[in-house]
Amino acid sequence: MALSLKVSGVKCNANCEYCYQKKLRNKGKVRELDVDSVIDQVEREKDTFNSPPFLHGGEPLTIPKYKLDRILKYLYNEFDRTSIQTHGYLINDEHIEMFKKYNTSVGVSLDGKGEMNSLRGVAGKPGSEVTEQVMYNVKKLKDNDINVSILAVLHKKNALPEQREDLKDWILELDEIGINSGRLNLAVSQGQAEHVVLTEEEAVDIWGDLFDFTIKENSGMNWKPFRDIIDNLLGTKQGTCVFNDCMYYHADTESVILPDGTRANCLKTSMEHGHVYPRMEEMTGVSNDEKKYGGVRYKILNQIPYENGGCKGCKYWNNCLGGCPAAAIEGDWRNRNKYCKAYYKLFEKGEELLRGVFPRVTLSCDEEANLRSIKASSMEVNSLERLNKNKKKCGSTYKDSSREKKQCEIKKSPRGGKNEHIDGNIRHLDSDA
Amino acid sequence: MKLMEEENVIKDMEVFPFSDIVYNAPEYEEIWKPKIEKAGGLFHKLEYKTVKEKKRKCATIHLRPQNFDEQIERIQEDGLVWLPLRRTETYSGFSHRHYNKDRIDMNTSVYGVLSHDIEYAREFKNASERPVNHEILAELLGFPECCASKFTDSFAKFRDPLFQAAEESGEKVDDTTIKTKINIGTHQLLRYAGFRIASHLPCSFDCENSQEVSKNIWIPTAKEFYPEEYKILKEILMMEGSWSVNHGVVVVTLPPFTVVSNSIPTKEEYEVIWEEVID
Numbered sequence: 001m002a003l004s005l006k007v008s009g010v011k012c013n014a015n016c017e018y019c020y021q022k023k024l025r026n027k028g029k030v031r032e033l034d035v036d037s038v039i040d041q042v043e044r045e046k047d048t049f050n051s052p053p054f055l056h057g058g059e060p061l062t063i064p065k066y067k068l069d070r071i072l073k074y075l076y077n078e079f080d081r082t083s084i085q086t087h088g089y090l091i092n093d094e095h096i097e098m099f100k101k102y103n104t105s106v107g108v109s110l111d112g113k114g115e116m117n118s119l120r121g122v123a124g125k126p127g128s129e130v131t132e133q134v135m136y137n138v139k140k141l142k143d144n145d146i147n148v149s150i151l152a153v154l155h156k157k158n159a160l161p162e163q164r165e166d167l168k169d170w171i172l173e174l175d176e177i178g179i180n181s182g183r184l185n186l187a188v189s190q191g192q193a194e195h196v197v198l199t200e201e202e203a204v205d206i207w208g209d210l211f212d213f214t215i216k217e218n219s220g221m222n223w224k225p226f227r228d229i230i231d232n233l234l235g236t237k238q239g240t241c242v243f244n245d246c247m248y249y250h251a252d253t254e255s256v257i258l259p260d261g262t263r264a265n266c267l268k269t270s271m272e273h274g275h276v277y278p279r280m281e282e283m284t285g286v287s288n289d290e291k292k293y294g295g296v297r298y299k300i301l302n303q304i305p306y307e308n309g310g311c312k313g314c315k316y317w318n319n320c321l322g323g324c325p326a327a328a329i330e331g332d333w334r335n336r337n338k339y340c341k342a343y344y345k346l347f348e349k350g351e352e353l354l355r356g357v358f359p360r361v362t363l364s365c366d367e368e369a370n371l372r373s374i375k376a377s378s379m380e381v382n383s384l385e386r387l388n389k390n391k392k393k394c395g396s397t398y399k400d401s402s403r404e405k406k407q408c409e410i411k412k413s414p415r416g417g418k419n420e421h422i423d424g425n426i427r428h429l430d431s432d433a
Numbered sequence: 434m435k436l437m438e439e440e441n442v443i444k445d446m447e448v449f450p451f452s453d454i455v456y457n458a459p460e461y462e463e464i465w466k467p468k469i470e471k472a473g474g475l476f477h478k479l480e481y482k483t484v485k486e487k488k489r490k491c492a493t494i495h496l497r498p499q500n501f502d503e504q505i506e507r508i509q510e511d512g513l514v515w516l517p518l519r520r521t522e523t524y525s526g527f528s529h530r531h532y533n534k535d536r537i538d539m540n541t542s543v544y545g546v547l548s549h550d551i552e553y554a555r556e557f558k559n560a561s562e563r564p565v566n567h568e569i570l571a572e573l574l575g576f577p578e579c580c581a582s583k584f585t586d587s588f589a590k591f592r593d594p595l596f597q598a599a600e601e602s603g604e605k606v607d608d609t610t611i612k613t614k615i616n617i618g619t620h621q622l623l624r625y626a627g628f629r630i631a632s633h634l635p636c637s638f639d640c641e642n643s644q645e646v647s648k649n650i651w652i653p654t655a656k657e658f659y660p661e662e663y664k665i666l667k668e669i670l671m672m673e674g675s676w677s678v679n680h681g682v683v684v685v686t687l688p689p690f691t692v693v694s695n696s697i698p699t700k701e702e703y704e705v706i707w708e709e710v711i712d
Contacts, residue, residue, distance in 0.1 A: 262460075277457070303443075334680045
């Protein structure tokens with residue numbers, strides 16, 4: 001779980017057309033930044049999270065520099081490193097000095113070069129100028145040895161077949177300057193940007209293609225969600241929050257601290273009604289087994305037929321769990337994710353790839369995976385157990401007959417202890433700092 | 434033709450009882466939590482009180498092992514009688530039906546009939562035997578005939594027939610949405626959290642018989658014996674809101690909070706919207 005510090009609230013200098021905070025920006029309560037309250041709240045919660053809190057917004061660089069410095073300094077002293085997710089346009093030399101001083105990883109939200117980034121506008125500035133400035137800042141961050149990753153959103157301006165080569169060239173260009181990781185998320189609209197989001201078929205096409213491009217055709221790339229898919233199938237991690245059993249009203253895989261120090265849950269859940277659901281004390285420790293706070297989703301979706309918006313019979317149910325509830329069909333968390341086919345395609349490709357290399361691999365979608373709970377990351381069987389060279393008849397990557405399989409001894413993984421937390425460091429969809 | 438038909442419901446699917454309240458903003462918790470705690474318990478008090486005051490012949494209440502001795506003492510002291518009907522599994526939240534149990538343990542409560550007259554209680558118990566005589570039960574509980582008849586007809590098909598009541602009183606917005614006015618005495622759309630005045634499901638949200646029952650029995654009892662709780666309950670019930678069911682989960686959204694509970698496993702979302710509640 002990660003803790004997101006919305007230091008600027010929903011205040012932002014940019015005007016991204018598909019921004020999930022639009023409804024909240026229009027109707028939500030304006031909260032002023034109170035640095036002491038934010039730090040006090042982090043202090044109370046810091047031990048409950050397994051990665052350092054990251055700065056987010058709105059646009060976190062809209063806050064005064066002396067306040068930014070105070071927050072980063074505190075976080076650096078506590079965690080030895082810091083991170084921030086930014087649109088990137090406002091980055092200047094003073095920020096860069098701060099990032100160096102406080103060992104800050106910077107996630108930049110950028111959808112490509114030129115026209116590809118045209119939906120991430122800044123009021124009063126030509127789109128081309130904004131994009132050039134952000135790319136310039138990205139390069140400058142790298143020149144200063146600052147860790148940078150990119151959060152790109154895929155939509156009709158950068159992900160259609162006619163834009164494909166430009167998008168891939170841009171990914172390669174980033175690779176050349178030392179940026180080989182980030183996210184390639186699908187734009188999601190609950191009414192705010194229907195004209196720019198991809199159809200499900202377009203999403204299948206772009207993700208399928210980028211899976212091949214970043215995993216198979218180019219080595220050393222670490223773009224998500226494609227890397228998540230591999231981890232997920234191997235049962236090593238559930239991956240990004242969207243593959244987890246996220247309770248809609250208690251979306252604590254991205255727990256939030258608002259600028260006035262108030263606790264809240266993932267703000268993607270504000271997309272439908274503009275509500276900011278609180279993180280109440282009584283919610284602590286609640287699991288979806290209790291069906292509370294939207295956890296019932298994981299009791300019902302696998303009973304609902306596909307044609308009715310559910311996941312019944314899906315081979316990858318444990319891997320995907322219906323996807324992010326805030327990105328569900330019709331904006332209704334009781335349905336599965338609206339890009340189901342695109343996720344399915346990725347799991348299919350991941351499975352094909354892994355079985356191609358290791359025909360005897362056990363994947364978390366396999367019946368014999370022995371999941372301790374509904375999550376793929378709770379797999380009890382070591383995926384590569386059958387490749388153990390010390391095991392009789394089991395030390396091969398290619399002996400893949402069912403006859404052989406049955407003779408293999410499947411040993412319980414030593415990490416299967418009841419109290420062990422193996423979800424790993426779940427990061428949230430809208431940060432890659 | 435009705436908007437919601439049997440074919441729109443997923444067969445053989447049931448969501449186990451639960452009920453939840455979520456605040457729509459962090460600051461609403463402080464304001465609304467104490468109010469909700471107060472108003473949420475009023476209905477059960479009224480169930481009992483309307484019988485004690487002889488405004489109704491019977492009510493149904495559960496006796497729980499955790500405090501059955503106190504409950505029995507109270508019933509005796511109040512000059513009432515209670516007859517057991519069935520043993521049911523204890524659940525938290527809201528349930529649309531009983532989960533029968535044979536044995537009694539700490540997770541079992543006993544569902545029974547409360548009355549101020551043993552003859553009424555016996556009559557109720559007899560009518561509860563299969564085949565259940567819903568007309569007699571409704572009469573003893575003080576339900577209007579029209580509502581009892583509608584309920585008997587629709588409950589087997591739709592376990593939580595509130596959309597059906599809205600179809601009778603409201604206007605169609607689209608193929609799955611109804612907009613309707615509601616009378617405070619017929620308001621059952623928030624019952625999952627205990628927010629309601631009367632105990633029966635109305636045949637329609639503008640049912641005049643239901644309004645009469647509320648005006649003559651439930652509201653005066655609430656005002657006389659629990660004025661503070663009633664004031665808060667009324668504040669909640671008078672709010673505009675939406676009721677939405679999908680895949681067996683109902684979400685009722687009011688401006689300050691959202692109620693989530695179990696309901697009919699529809700194949701797609703059905704919604705009731707109300708912008709006005711008539712006092």
